[in-house]
Amino acid sequence: MSDRTSRFISGDWGTSRLRLRLVDPASPGLPAGAEVESDDGIGPTFRAWQEAGSPDDREASYLGVLARALDRLRDASGADLDGLPLVLSGMASSTIGLRELPYAPAPFRLSGESLPVARIAPGVLPCETLLLSGVCTDSDVMRGEETILIGLAADGLADGLVVLPGTHSKHAVIRDGILEQFHTYMTGELFAILREHSVLRPSLAPSPSLGDAFERGVREAASGANLLRDLFSIRARSVLHGADPADNAARLSGLLIGTELLGLASGPDADLPIVVASPEPLGSFYRSALDVLGTGRRARALSPAEADRAVARGQGEVLRSHVGG
Amino acid sequence: MSDRTSRFISGDWGTSRLRLRLVDPASPGLPAGAEVESDDGIGPTFRAWQEAGSPDDREASYLGVLARALDRLRDASGADLDGLPLVLSGMASSTIGLRELPYAPAPFRLSGESLPVARIAPGVLPCETLLLSGVCTDSDVMRGEETILIGLAADGLADGLVVLPGTHSKHAVIRDGILEQFHTYMTGELFAILREHSVLRPSLAPSPSLGDAFERGVREAASGANLLRDLFSIRARSVLHGADPADNAARLSGLLIGTELLGLASGPDADLPIVVASPEPLGSFYRSALDVLGTGRRARALSPAEADRAVARGQGEVLRSHVGG
DSSP: OOSTTOOEEEEEEOSSOEEEEEEOTTOOSOOTTOEEEESOOHHHHHHHHHHTTOOSOHHHHHHHHHHHHHHHHHHHHOOOOTTOOEEEEEGGGSTTSSSOOOOEESSEEOSGGGSOEEEEOSSSSSSOEEEEOOEEOSSOEESSHHHHHHHHHHTTOOSEEEEEOSTTEEEEEEETTEEEEEEEEOHHHHHHHHHHHSTTGGGOOSSOOSSHHHHHHHHHHHTTOOHHHHHHHHHHHHHHHOOOHHHHHHHHHHHHHHHHHGGGGTSTTTTSOEEEOOOTTHHHHHHHHHHHTTOGGGEEEOOHHHHHHHHHHHHHHHHHHHHOO | OOSTTOOEEEEEEOSSOEEEEEEOTTOOSOOTTOEEEESOOHHHHHHHHHHTTOOSOHHHHHHHHHHHHHHHHHHHHOOOOTTOOEEEEEGGGSTTSSSOOOOEESSEEOSGGGSOEEEEOSSSSSSOEEEEOOEEOSSOEESSHHHHHHHHHHTTOOSEEEEEOSTTEEEEEEETTEEEEEEEEOHHHHHHHHHHHSTTGGGOOSSOOSSHHHHHHHHHHHTTOOHHHHHHHHHHHHHHHOOOHHHHHHHHHHHHHHHHHGGGGTSTTTTSOEEEOOOTTHHHHHHHHHHHTTOGGGEEEOOHHHHHHHHHHHHHHHHHHHHOO
16 A cells, blocks of 8 residues: 555545445556446445444445445455555444534645544555545535645645536636635535426426526526526417427526636636536536636636546545655 | 395305305304304216216206305304305316306406306295306406405405415506406415325425514525425435425425515515415415515515405405495
């Protein structure tokens, strides 16, 4: 678990998904097949532990979930994983995770050594586990995104307003390699619950697509209209004019992403370049919205490969600084 | 079904609730017990009809639901209901209702004779039924609120911006007794789905209450902050500071109601008095929010009795003008 070129297993344990991948720092573009992903997120794992009567050894119960995922990774990769450390970021260090770790406070230097971690000795798992914590401000929290940001900083990003789209999108203000401030937006979750649980449901296709309807939604957000009113207008136009469900979904997506990004044009960090760090297809929606909002020239997007490897790059930094290298 | 003092049965058939009450136009303050309410809304009634294999006679299937409610009203009131007409407003005239009726277009004169109606002869029900339609603009729809507005106009309201709080709040611009324009806000529904289906759920008490936390939420909305960001901050403060779920629910309610009402201070109809037409306790939340927003002096609230009887008052107007009196 030591030298600079050591391989490790990168674990990204979110609320709903668990992903393990075999990482070789020398060639972070991973070989196909060296990755497994499942629905064993921290949420379902916590519920399963509760439903089993909340046995005393919660940590062993969670490590059992990881052990099964490691078996699948071994099968998928055909590689010898023995002795490789497992590095875990995301919700694994939350109140409902494997073991709760306190947040590091922002401002936060985006280097490997500044993140609180816990080392869990081999036992249930054949390998040592390095559990990574998150970062907070006085009014916001992140667990997982800080590791992406450490990876981007290691790749040379010193200043930028980094947009990390998702269920809970984050906007991170980075100056001189320091995460100064960040804010979370409920964009992705609001889209999902409106589509699944609201009166808009019959008016919405399952997935949005780029194009005119999406851009109209972004412009609607930019015109300073009222979100609570614009939401219902999707329903009304569907009832009155039989608006196409695919257009409605795109318009809703544009309205929400546009609302999220609206402050970037004029906020206190308008001097910073905007960096969109997202896998596709979500990254394309954000780039299109930034173009419509007139902030496209300040923005650049990470390549899909850069965005994809950022977590593992950050984990590699933390691993090296905490365990040696 | 004729003279000016005739009694009738007032039916308010919403998406989720069905309410019948016995109305005497001579004394619209109703005797206790002369009202029944149930979960047989248009939504559940439509689904039950679909689950029964969508029999050809949809109207008979819906009238059967009304017949059972009339039986309960007869039991509850101990009155002889024979021959009294039933007047139905709300979602009963929608695409998923008893019979679909086209909307009347706005601008719309708030008198009884201008609303499209359908008369359904006795058969499944022992009485004649008068089904009332709704009103639309090019971009919005209402079914039910127009009848409340006809009732308020009959009570003397000629000019005002009428706020009708609810699952889908309506703001109606009335000048010279004409409904010129209206807009719908998804305030109540968004509160409900955030509380039931979002990451905020564990942070929220079931019901909001008035007070400091509610007013903070209204001020937050007024400060022009970003709704998608403010929503997540409720979660973050709960995680970081253990914020009280009762305070969080009140703050969310203030944030949403404040967002809904924000445009009233400066919109094109800022010359009109604001009239809040809502039963309690919701009316108190809206009055408190208007006070915080500095528009309280322009606003007045209907008394609970006025708000409560407005539907029946409007239905009485439509009944008289369409059936005679």
